[in-house]
Amino acid sequence: xxxxxxxxxxxxxxxxxxxxKSEAVRxxxxxxxxxxxxxxxxxxxxxxxxxxxxxxxxxxxxxxxDGVVEEVGRAQDAGIGAVVLFPAIEAGLKTATxxxxxxxxxxxxxxxxxxxxxxPGVTVITDxxxxxxxxxxxxxxxxxxxxxxxxxxxxxxxKQALCQARAGADVIAxxxxxxxxxxxxxxxxxxxxxxxxxxxxxxxxxASAFYGPFxxxxxxxxxxxxxxxxxxxxxxxxxxLRETALDEAEGADxxxxxxxxxxxxxxxxxxxxxxxxxxxxxVSGEYLMIKAAAASGWLDERAAVLESLTGVRRAGADMxxxxxxxxxxxxxxxxxx
Ligand code: PBG
Numbered sequence: 001x002x003x004x005x006x007x008x009x010x011x012x013x014x015x016x017x018x019x020x021k022s023e024a025v026r027x028x029x030x031x032x033x034x035x036x037x038x039x040x041x042x043x044x045x046x047x048x049x050x051x052x053x054x055x056x057x058x059x060x061x062x063x064x065x066d067g068v069v070e071e072v073g074r075a076q077d078a079g080i081g082a083v084v085l086f087p088a089i090e091a092g093l094k095t096a097t098x099x100x101x102x103x104x105x106x107x108x109x110x111x112x113x114x115x116x117x118x119x120p121g122v123t124v125i126t127d128x129x130x131x132x133x134x135x136x137x138x139x140x141x142x143x144x145x146x147x148x149x150x151x152x153x154x155x156x157x158x159k160q161a162l163c164q165a166r167a168g169a170d171v172i173a174x175x176x177x178x179x180x181x182x183x184x185x186x187x188x189x190x191x192x193x194x195x196x197x198x199x200x201x202x203x204x205x206x207a208s209a210f211y212g213p214f215x216x217x218x219x220x221x222x223x224x225x226x227x228x229x230x231x232x233x234x235x236x237x238x239x240x241l242r243e244t245a246l247d248e249a250e251g252a253d254x255x256x257x258x259x260x261x262x263x264x265x266x267x268x269x270x271x272x273x274x275x276x277x278x279x280x281x282x283v284s285g286e287y288l289m290i291k292a293a294a295a296s297g298w299l300d301e302r303a304a305v306l307e308s309l310t311g312v313r314r315a316g317a318d319m320x321x322x323x324x325x326x327x328x329x330x331x332x333x334x335x336x337x
Contacts, residue, residue, distance in 0.1 A: 036079030036329035056216025183250030210285030271316025
């Protein structure tokens with residue numbers, strides 16, 4: 001007997017490898033699918049005339065209003081039907097009360113109108129939170145003692161949401177983590193007849209190191225303190241389930257978990273608890289970890305991106321926000337997985 005002879009006593013009843021023997025068989029047995037129509041593309045915009053590179057996030061741009069309209073067109077051609085907008089607000093417009101957030105002629109309303117008039121079929125999602133507009137760099141109003149004021153913030157978030165709905169946003173996405181904002185925004189939208197405008201709630205948004213590059217892209221780093229009194233402790237899961245129950249009761253249409261990759265267990269448990277659709281946000285730091293490793297030649301970018309997104313779907317996310325959206329869609333169209 002040589003060392004490569006088959007072992008003599010192996011009447012194996014189960015050979016799981018049979019279900020992996022060819023791509024055709026693997027396709028039949030595949031439990032999770034990834035497709036472009038589950039991806040949402042986050043886009044940075046600014047008030048300037050030209051599209052700008054973003055030092056903190058190579059390969060992403062800060063689009064002008066004209067530029068973002070074109071980029072949304074390209075993304076649609078790749079199969080992406082939904083975008084979410086994040087504004088880089090010039091320093092001179094940032095104030096302690098973030099009033100620019102509900103300026104009807106502001107950057108976000110302008111961009112929403114421009115995108116919807118050129119591409120009426122695209123789903124435009126807008127972010128509700130004060131950080132891009134706040135001279136303090138916080139998602140809420142900062143009180144005299146440095147604490148983030150909850151109920152006062154919720155009142156202004158309602159103004160911001162209404163301003164976005166009037167501009168034509170399809171989905172309002174509060175990312176601020178104040179208590180009670182989903183119910184308050186729902187009430188404000190309904191009171192102006194925007195009963196068709198959806199709320200995608202950042203339900204379980206953790207106080208994460210992985211948001212660093214995003215804050216660089218918007219220049220929205222908190223000026224003092226951190227976001228731990230409103231964003232969740234990364235150590236907690238039951239708290240995510242509690243937030244899910246509250247957002248569901250307050251009328252959220254979609255529940256989001258953020259970040260995605262380090263929180264797959266949270267996605268899974270939220271998925272099991274709610275009948276609402278679940279979204280997950282593959283955030284800027286997750287994006288750049290893959291980008292940096294690929295640029296160093298350490299990872300195959302295409303394979304790593306598709307695997308990371310498949311993992312998020314497998315955990316239970318119906319939809320994924322990812323900066324890779326158009327690229328992933330193009331790879332999927334080529335038959336990648
Ligand atoms: C702020 C907001 C953040 C992100 C989306 N909305 C950053 C933060 O909470 O500080 C992060 C997204 C990313 O990192 O890609 N309202």
